Amino acid sequence: MQLRRTAGLILALVSMTVLATAVTGCGAEPTPKSQTGERLPPLADQFKRARGQAKSDFERDVWDRAIKTGKIDPADYEETHSRYRRCAEDAGYxxxxxxxxxxxxxVDPPVGLDEDKTAFDTYMKATEDCADSSGLMRVEALYNTQISNPDLLADPKALVVQCLKKAGLVQADYTPEKFDAFMKSNFTTGDFDPMHEEAQKCFAGSGMAINAPQGNGNEPGQNPDPVENGK
Known part of the structure; x- marks a missing residue:
């Protein structure tokens, strides 16, 4: 099993956490969310907070539209991602x-970077700067919340489990703790097929990219075709 939280989604998850903390004003160590059922702040509040962190007039316009309509326009997400891609390409990646x-x-890094820690760290810093300057860090985080987490669950594992139940892939008594144990088993306990198309949607909605190898007792589902930068 290979568990990957790729660069763009790592940044998105970090951004979402920062935004939630800033809006709620919580500074103390929180009680584990899977036990409390904690919710994120309303999207309207998160949009306003994100606007205050915007790095360009373009991004401020994105948030102004989102605040006015109550949602991020898909076209704004696409344009934000295009700006990130151009920035990464201009940086040589x-x-x-x-x-x-x-x-x-x-987002998958260029091939071979994982063999050179210094080069990988440089790449991560450059693409983090691109995600910040383009606005993708904030827009992707809240766009993902908007489309995948309407109940604003704060625990990603709880979000996955909720989605799996709706898809009929697990029983009603399946818990985030059981899902955590399934991941730690390298997906060998047979709870469900992690490569099922609906399961992959659930993972993506929580910011996870999971590839389980064949031979673990599960039949892989279809995977989307990759799209290379510049094509």
Whole structure:
């Protein structure tokens, strides 16, 4: 099993956490969310907070539209991602982008970077700067919340489990703790097929990119075709 939280989604998850903390004003260590059922702040509040962190007039316009309509326009997400891609390409990096079933993009680093820690760290810093300056760091986080987490669940594992139940892939008594144990088993306990198309949608909606190898007792589902930068 290979569990990947790719660069763009890592940044999105971090951004979402920062935004939620800033809006709620919580500074203390929180009680584990899977036990409290904690919710994120309303999207309207998160949009307003994100606007205050915007780095360009373009991004401020995105948030103004979102605040007015109550949602991020898909076209604004696409344009924000295009700006990120151009920035990464200008920095010399040819990433691979895969559209997930949820409608977001998974980002895979250029081949071979993982063999050189210094080069990888430099790449991560450069693409983090691109995600920030383009607005993708904030727009993708809240766009993902908008389309995949209407109940504003704060625990990603709880969000996955809720989605799996709706898809009929697990029983009603399935818990985030059981899902956590399933991941730690390298998906060998047979709870459900992690490569099922609906399961992949659930993972993507929570910011996870999971590839389980064949031979673990599960039949893989269809995976989306990758889209390379510049094509």
């Amino acid at each position: 040819r990433e691979t982008y895969t559209r997930t079933p949820a409608g977001l993009y998974r």
